[in-house]
Amino acid sequence: xxxxxxxxxxxxxxxxxNKIIMKAPALTDFFCGGSTTNExxxxxxxxxxxxxxxxxxxxxxxxxxxxxxxxxxxxxxxxVMVMQDMENWxxxxxxxxxxxxxxxxxxxTKNNESDDANGCDxxxxxxxxxxxxxxxxxxSFHYSLDGKNFNMTRYFLMKDAESxxxxxxxxxxxGQGGNRIYENLSIESRTVKNIRAGE
Numbered sequence: 495x496x497x498x499x500x501x502x503x504x505x506x507x508x509x510x511x512n513k514i515i516m517k518a519p520a521l522t523d524f525f526c527g528g529s530t531t532n533e534x535x536x537x538x539x540x541x542x543x544x545x546x547x548x549x550x551x552x553x554x555x556x557x558x559x560x561x562x563x564x565x566x567x568x569x570x571x572x573x574v575m576v577m578q579d580m581e582n583w584x585x586x587x588x589x590x591x592x593x594x595x596x597x598x599x600x601x602x603t604k605n606n607e608s609d610d611a612n613g614c615d616x617x618x619x620x621x622x623x624x625x626x627x628x629x630x631x632x633x634s635f636h637y638s639l640d641g642k643n644f645n646m647t648r649y650f651l652m653k654d655a656e657s658x659x660x661x662x663x664x665x666x667x668x669g670q671g672g673n674r675i676y677e678n679l680s681i682e683s684r685t686v687k688n689i690r691a692g693e
Contacts, residue, residue, distance in 0.1 A: 495681065498549045499661060502577075505545025514676040516545060518563075518664035522671065524575065524585060525601060526608040541667065546575060548661025554628050554685040556692070557660055560641060560677040562621035565590040567669025571599070572676065574624050576633060577659040578652060581606040585663055586635035586648065588622045598622065598637035600648040613637065613647035626660065629689045636692045644692050 496509065506517040522544035561572035570590045577583035587599040591612055598613035616622055616639065625636040625644050631651045636644040652658070660681065664674040686693055 495549075495679070499547050500549070502546040502548065502659075503543055505547070505664065507547065512678050514547075514662065514679065516547060516662060516664040516674050516676065518544065518570070518666040518671040518674050520666055520669065520671040523569065523665045523667035524583065524603075524663060525610075525667070526581075526603050526606045542580060544663055544665040546577070546659075546661060546663050548575070548577070548659040549681070550657045551628075551660045551681065551683070552657040553683060554630070555626075555660065556628075556682045556684060556686060557626040557680065558623060558641075559662070559679045560621060560623050561588050562675045562677075563588075564672055565596055565620060566672060567666065568592050569665065569667040570669060570672070571663075571665045572674035573663040573665060574626055575659075575661060575663045576626060576628070576652075578655050582652060584633065584635075584648075584650060584652070586624050586626060586637075587665075588616070588624065588637070596620070598624075598635075598647045600635050602648070602650045604652075611648065614645065625692050627686050627689050627692050628658070629685055632689055634689045634692060646690050646692065649690060
């Protein structure tokens, strides 16, 4: 499968069987914050410099992967991303939030403007499964604690496009970076019956 993958912001990668280890370099992210300011708290900077290892997929698909990392610094994440171009993309993250929690987080960027939505906190473990589904213009993000029972964390639409870039993103927006681990990556060309359920 990985023979068709390529890079945006080439990074360090080590492949060991079904395990992909990507290094998130220091101060790297995909986030377009515009002119947002705040006197208190930590706000993401506008960056599109994190390593993104991806392939082009035509039509509907389902991506699933188990992700883990050490959760050292704010916004550290092992993520999956879908992209039409540098101004229109979306990512699903297993992230150390600015509230100090481990959570399923999603960001949808349209016309170079990103939103940011914290999903459910996942405090029991340092790993989770992430899923992305596409049906036409519709996409959904899901997470799971056991790789079997998935919960939706985001549903959104993107522009009509025959194919999109799909793959793995390793980010460390505020810190010194580190390894992000992706295991048992699967990308299936199929249409789910219920995109909200992911099945």
